Structures are given as structure tokens and as C-alpha cells.
Amino acid sequence: MWHGDIHDVRQLGPTGRFFKFAELFVTLGIMPSELTPQSGTVRAQARKDKAVISTGVAAGQDRSRMDKEVVKAVLASPLTIPWPNIPRHLQTTVMSSLIQLVPHSVAEYHVSRARCQKREKRARRADKRSAEKREDLAHEDTGEVVQEELKNGEDSHRGEAVGEKRKDPPSTSVIPSIELGPTMGESHSPRPERPQIMNHIVLGINETIKSLERSIDDLKLQLLILTDAINATSRPRPNNLLPTAPRSPSPPLTSSPEPDTLASSSEQSPLVFILIPLQSISPQTLVSPIPQYCATYNSLIYQYMQLARVASARLKENAWSALPVEEVRVVPMGRTEAELAAMVGLRRLACFGLRASHPSIAVLHGLLPKSILHPPRHSITLPFPTSGLQVHTDGPVAHHSVAAIKTQPASTNSKPETITSRPERAIPLPHIHYAPIQIKGITTKAPLDGTARKQTRLEEVRRRRIEVKERKRKEMEETKRRWEKRLKLRKNSGHGKSRKVPKAGEKGVVNGEMSKVKARSGKEQGSGQSEQGGIA
The missing domain is CATH 1.20.5 (Single alpha-helices involved in coiled-coils or other helix-helix interfaces)
Incomplete structure (x- = not known):
């Protein structure tokens, strides 16, 4: 029977063999699920480990020498700012909406400026070549004049020697001026005017970092001014530490701060969005400082908001004015460097920043709210998740059910009628952005049997x-x-001969052990002599 079944299976194809073996296993009472366990479960992995262990032990390997792979938890750096994660469809939507934020005049300006620079460069080269030609011609004319003067001088010396006098003085030659015509630099077209929208965008890694540093310095200055104003209203406290530098005078409370420091013009307005084609940049360490700068700026904004609350309670309204500050957010994109560069008319673009003064910045605010894209912050400024933490938001809350009970006369036996209204849909608000987990897992090896x-x-x-x-x-x-x-040998040789002391470097004698053996031999020799004296 078995031989015939196997012969029939050999004549079948792959599909027929599968069904034939399945029918055979069912006939024997073996389920197919028991034959091949699921490889993606913990139980299946444990079975594999046991199989490997049993195989190794059966092959004669020592169990104490075998290792296994484990995941060990280690402490990560709390100063590392992770890149935010944005879904692919949101990245595509942001790229399509950038057309509203960057008009075509930006690309035309950069292309025209590049053409003008090339034209000016060619004109400078042409001017340089024409100047070199003038110098060469001038040197040639000067050489001819010198030769003529030398020749005339020789003739005059000959005439004086013979006795003849020259009546006419030597004629002075004038170098003719060479006119090569107008150069290319005189006929070049003027440079294009810079569009106004360029005051609201920042292009390039260096310019973005410079703008962030400038915003951080300005915000630190405002923090110092606001802190001095708050401290001026409180009671003076003794300063235990001596200042290392003279303090700057605080502004009077009656006068408002200077308008040039508080007025946020389009050039000095801070950044609110920074788009980075992260997957197109190699290496990515070129843009790794940007999240750190953004986290520092956002931490200063948090401190400024806390001080502003204290100032609003202690200071008068005309004593200070709050700044419209907003946290900056990083938008990591995919391989979109070519699209961004073509949009602004450049060959390459690794960083694209948008200021708060941009007229169409509300487009990105609607696409990327804080509930979807969290601002980068340092871990020390973020709360840690706990069970007793309550979340409070000032947005519309979605009520699960609102019941309105209508009272009816007591004579009727009907139950009160409940009307449930449709719950209101709340806007997704950023409830709380918790601190990231500062523990990471690494794969390593551990002994299979520790004991x-x-x-x-x-x-x-x-x-x-x-x-x-x-x-x-x-x-x-x-x-x-x-x-x-x-x-x-010494005893046999006699007592009159000098003793031969072995050297410390002889073979088989250790420096430390030689003294011990010598002392021991001295004791034995003394005891031997005493015994000989007693016998005598």
C-alpha cells in the first residue's frame, strides 16, 4: 500500500503532491498546523532555540560554551533630538502646497541673477584681456622709442667728434593711444530686482542656522529685559554671588522697550517651519544641528511664556508688551531636493525655511497642526508619562452623550424618554507631548546556561x-x-677553600627564592655542625 502510494505521488506534479501528502497526513491523524509552526510567534522562536540547543548537544558541543542572542536595554543620550516622523501622504500634500508659498518670481530671480553673474564674469575676463593687450602694445612702442633714441645718440656723438654741430634738437615721440572700443562690461543689462517674497523665506543650511542663532540671541535679550523688569518690582534680596561682569542697566518701568528691539520686521521675523529633504542629503550630519537649534529656541519660548504670565500679574500694561512668539518646527521630507531646487531656481537646496511674516503661512498651519507635527524640544522641558497626569485643553470637547429627560404625568406608566444628541467632533489638539524614552535596546550575546x-x-x-x-x-x-x-660538594672539598656563591642569574634560581633557600641551607648546616660536635 505504501509503495503504491509513493509510486503514485512520484507521477504527480507539485500541486498534486501537496494535496496527496495532506490527505495522507489527515488519514494518519496528523494535522498540517502541527507540522509547521508559525515562525512569527514567540513560541515558534522558543521551539527553534530548543531545536538548535538539542542539535548542538547531540553533536557533542558543551552546553556551557553555547551562546544565545538577547536584547539588552541601555541608557540612551537624553541630549539627542530625534527627527519627527511624518506620513508619506502629508509629505506629498506639503510639496503640492508649496506652490502657493513660493511664486514663480523666485525662480526667475535666481535664474536671471545667475545669468547676469555669468555675463559680468565674461565681461571682467574681456576687460582683463584688453588691458593685457594695451600693456603689451605699450611695451612694444616703448622699446621702439628707446632704440631710436639710442641710434640718434650714437649719430650725435659721431658728429661732435668730427666737429659738426646739430642744429635741430631731437624730436620727442609720443606713444599713440589705442582705442579698442567699448567692452562687454559697459553694455551688460542691469541685475533683476529682488522680489519682496524673498524677505519671508530662507534658503540654505548656513542661512537657516544664522537665522536661528539670531532668533535665539534676540529671545535671550528679551528674557533678560523681562526678568530685570520683574525683579525691579520685588523686594531687593542680598546677592550671595559677586557678578563677573557689570550688569546692563534695566529699562525704566514707565517707558516701553525700544521699538527697534521689539518690532519684528520681515527681515528679523523668526522661522516657524523648516523643510529639509532628509533622504536626499548624504551625510545627514550636515543638517543634524538644526533640530538642536530648534529645540533650544523652543525651550526659550517656553521660558518666555512663563515669565510673561508672571509679568502680566505684577507689571502694568504700559510697562511691558508681549512678543508674538511661536515655536519653530522641522518638516523632514523624502527625496525631494530636486523638486525644491527647481521650485526656487537653484541647482541644489538642502534647507528651506519659512518665516512667521509670510503672507500664506496659514496654509502650512492648517496642514501640519501641532497635534500631527510636534515642535522639537529638549527632554528636560517635557513631562514624563504618569498615571496621575490629567490633560486639559481649551478646544471643543467631544461629549459622548447628552441626555434630556422629559417628565410625563404620573398617571401614565410609560418610562421617561431619553433623547441622545449627536456628539460634537473635536479638533485634534496637541494634548501633551511627552518626553521620549531614553532607553534603547541593543542585540548582543549571552550564555545559554549561566549556571x-x-x-x-x-x-x-x-x-x-x-x-x-x-x-x-x-x-x-x-x-x-x-x-x-x-x-x-663543599663538605667533601674541605673547609679551607673559599665558598663559591652562586650568581642570581643562574638557571633554575629565582632572586626571591634564593635568599629563602640560602637561609634554610644555613640552618641545616648549623644543625649538622652541632650534631658533629656532639658526636665528637
Whole structure:
């Protein structure tokens, strides 16, 4: 029966063989699910590990020498600011909406400016070549004039020698001026005017970092001014620490701060969005400082908002004015560097920033609210998730059900009628952005059986100790045997001869052990002499 079944299976194709074996296993009472366990479960992985262990033990391997892969939790750096994660469809939507933020005049301006720069460069080269030609022609004319003067001088010397006098003075030659016509630099077209929208965008890594540094410095200055104003209203406290530098005078409370420091013009308005084609940049360490700068700026904004609350409670309205500050956010994109560069008319573009003064900045605010794209912050300024933390938002809350009970006369036995209104849909607000987990897992190897590994290690240490002790004992015995042999030779040779002291570098004698063996041999020699005296 089995031979016939196997012969029939050989004649079938792959699909027929599968069904034939399945029918055979069902006939034998074996389910197909029991044959091949699911490889994606923990139980299946444990089975694989056990199979590997049993295979290794069966092959003669020592269980204490075998290792297994484990995931170990280690502490990560809390100063690292991770890149935010944005879905692919949002990245595509943001790229399509940038047409509203960057008009075509920006690309035309950059292309025209590049053409003008090339034209001016060619004109400068042409001017340089024409100047070199003028110098060469001038040198040639000067050489001809010098030769004529030398020739005229020789003729005059000859005439004076003969006795003839020259009546006409030598004529001075004038170098003719060479006119090469107008150069290309005189007929070039003027540079294009810079569009006004360029005051609201920032292009390039260096310009973005400069803008962030300028915003951080301005915000620090405002923090100092606001802190001095708040401290001026409180009672003076003794300063335990001496200042290392003279303090700047605080502005009077009656006068408002200077308008040039608070007025945020289009050039000095801070950034609110920074778009980076992260997947197109290699290496990515070129733009890694940008999240750090953004986190520092956002931390200062948090401090400024806290001080503004204190100032609103302590200071008068005309004593200070709050700044319209907003946190800056980083928008990591995919491989979109070519599209961004073509949009602004440049060859390459690794960073694209938008200021708060941009007239169409509300487009990105609608696409990327803070509930979807969190501003980068340092971990020390973020709360840690706890069970007792309550979330409060000032937006519309979605009520699950609103019941309105209508009272009816007592004579009727009908139950009160409940009307449930449709719940209101709340806007997704940024409830709380928690601190990221500062623990990361690394894959490493650990002993398969820790107890067996420890026992093996102890046995190895004990065996090595025994070997060392045995080697030292043999060395001592060999040294003692040599000294006894030398003592016998001295006794046989006589007492009148000088003793031969072995050198410390002889073979088989250790410096530290030689003194011990010598003292021991001296004691034995003294005891031997006393015994000989007693016998005599």
C-alpha cells in the first residue's frame, strides 16, 4: 500500500503532491498546523532555540560554551533630538502646497541673477584681456622709442667728434593711444530686482542656522529685559554671588522697550517651519544641528511664556508688551531636493525655511497642526508619562452623550424618554507631548546556561591555581636539590677553600627564592655542625 502510494505521488506534479501528502497526513491523524509552526510567534522562536540547543548537544558541543542572542536595554543620550516622523501622504500634500508659498518670481530671480553673474564674469575676463593687450602694445612702442633714441645718440656723438654741430634738437615721440572700443562690461543689462517674497523665506543650511542663532540671541535679550523688569518690582534680596561682569542697566518701568528691539520686521521675523529633504542629503550630519537649534529656541519660548504670565500679574500694561512668539518646527521630507531646487531656481537646496511674516503661512498651519507635527524640544522641558497626569485643553470637547429627560404625568406608566444628541467632533489638539524614552535596546550575546558557564569558569580557575602551585613546588624542590648537592660538594672539598656563591642569574634560581633557600641551607648546616660536635 505504501509503495503504491509513493509510486503514485512520484507521477504527480507539485500541486498534486501537496494535496496527496495532506490527505495522507489527515488519514494518519496528523494535522498540517502541527507540522509547521508559525515562525512569527514567540513560541515558534522558543521551539527553534530548543531545536538548535538539542542539535548542538547531540553533536557533542558543551552546553556551557553555547551562546544565545538577547536584547539588552541601555541608557540612551537624553541630549539627542530625534527627527519627527511624518506620513508619506502629508509629505506629498506639503510639496503640492508649496506652490502657493513660493511664486514663480523666485525662480526667475535666481535664474536671471545667475545669468547676469555669468555675463559680468565674461565681461571682467574681456576687460582683463584688453588691458593685457594695451600693456603689451605699450611695451612694444616703448622699446621702439628707446632704440631710436639710442641710434640718434650714437649719430650725435659721431658728429661732435668730427666737429659738426646739430642744429635741430631731437624730436620727442609720443606713444599713440589705442582705442579698442567699448567692452562687454559697459553694455551688460542691469541685475533683476529682488522680489519682496524673498524677505519671508530662507534658503540654505548656513542661512537657516544664522537665522536661528539670531532668533535665539534676540529671545535671550528679551528674557533678560523681562526678568530685570520683574525683579525691579520685588523686594531687593542680598546677592550671595559677586557678578563677573557689570550688569546692563534695566529699562525704566514707565517707558516701553525700544521699538527697534521689539518690532519684528520681515527681515528679523523668526522661522516657524523648516523643510529639509532628509533622504536626499548624504551625510545627514550636515543638517543634524538644526533640530538642536530648534529645540533650544523652543525651550526659550517656553521660558518666555512663563515669565510673561508672571509679568502680566505684577507689571502694568504700559510697562511691558508681549512678543508674538511661536515655536519653530522641522518638516523632514523624502527625496525631494530636486523638486525644491527647481521650485526656487537653484541647482541644489538642502534647507528651506519659512518665516512667521509670510503672507500664506496659514496654509502650512492648517496642514501640519501641532497635534500631527510636534515642535522639537529638549527632554528636560517635557513631562514624563504618569498615571496621575490629567490633560486639559481649551478646544471643543467631544461629549459622548447628552441626555434630556422629559417628565410625563404620573398617571401614565410609560418610562421617561431619553433623547441622545449627536456628539460634537473635536479638533485634534496637541494634548501633551511627552518626553521620549531614553532607553534603547541593543542585540548582543549571552550564555545559554549561566549556571553551567559559571561552574565551568570556576573549574578553570581552580585548575589554573593548582597548576601554578604545582609548578612553584617543583621549582622549589629543584632549587633545594641543587643547593643540597652544592653543600655536599663543599663538605667533601674541605673547609679551607673559599665558598663559591652562586650568581642570581643562574638557571633554575629565582632572586626571591634564593635568599629563602640560602637561609634554610644555613640552618641545616648549623644543625649538622652541632650534631658533629656532639658526636665528637
